[in-house]
Amino acid sequence: MSIKNNRPNRRARTRQGYYKPLNPMKYKGDPSKIIFRSSWEKMYMRYCDLSPSIVEWSSESIAIPYISPLDPIERNKPRKYYVDFQVVEKQEDGTLKKFLVEVKPKKDYLEKPVLEGRKTPKKIKNYKKAAETWIVNQAKFSAARQYAQMFNMEFKIVNEDTLGLSGKK
Numbered sequence: 001m002s003i004k005n006n007r008p009n010r011r012a013r014t015r016q017g018y019y020k021p022l023n024p025m026k027y028k029g030d031p032s033k034i035i036f037r038s039s040w041e042k043m044y045m046r047y048c049d050l051s052p053s054i055v056e057w058s059s060e061s062i063a064i065p066y067i068s069p070l071d072p073i074e075r076n077k078p079r080k081y082y083v084d085f086q087v088v089e090k091q092e093d094g095t096l097k098k099f100l101v102e103v104k105p106k107k108d109y110l111e112k113p114v115l116e117g118r119k120t121p122k123k124i125k126n127y128k129k130a131a132e133t134w135i136v137n138q139a140k141f142s143a144a145r146q147y148a149q150m151f152n153m154e155f156k157i158v159n160e161d162t163l164g165l166s167g168k169k
Contacts, residue, residue, distance in 0.1 A: 015039040021049045028058040056088040066143035081140040098153040109137045
């Protein structure tokens with residue numbers, strides 16, 4: 001995939017850009033082409049880059065096939081889910097453990113969306129989008145857990161609590 005075709009979206013509302021690691025030897029891949037798609041991803045990249053327990057890391061390096069429950073049955077063609085990070089971490093006992101890591105807000109995977117209050121067109125539209133996001137994320141994460149298990153890895157989701165952002169807006 002060319003970096004030209006995978007540039008951060010300059011008009012996006014979320015913070016996107018290129019991450020320049022301070023420890024490029026820890027990054028598996030081309031350290032000049034590390035793209036973050038949110039400020040949370042950038043925060044996690046900085047953690048991977050600077051943490052002495054992280055031995056190696058990469059970003060969007062693994063494509064996991066999954067079937068979207070929202071696709072028509074006749075399509076039934078696998079899509080690709082690029083997990084945010086692959087990380088190798090040195091454990092306290094000296095062993096190395098591999099992780100697949102997704103950086104995601106809790107609202108996108110933990111709690112099934114609920115339509116509450118007055119059902120205005122805008123609320124219904126937002127609820128539908130949130131429900132679709134939640135459904136697709138459940139399929140992606142299920143595929144990621146299976147993939148991780150096959151390759152003796154662990155799949156984990158990093159959220160606002162993990163990043164220390166709870167209570168901040």
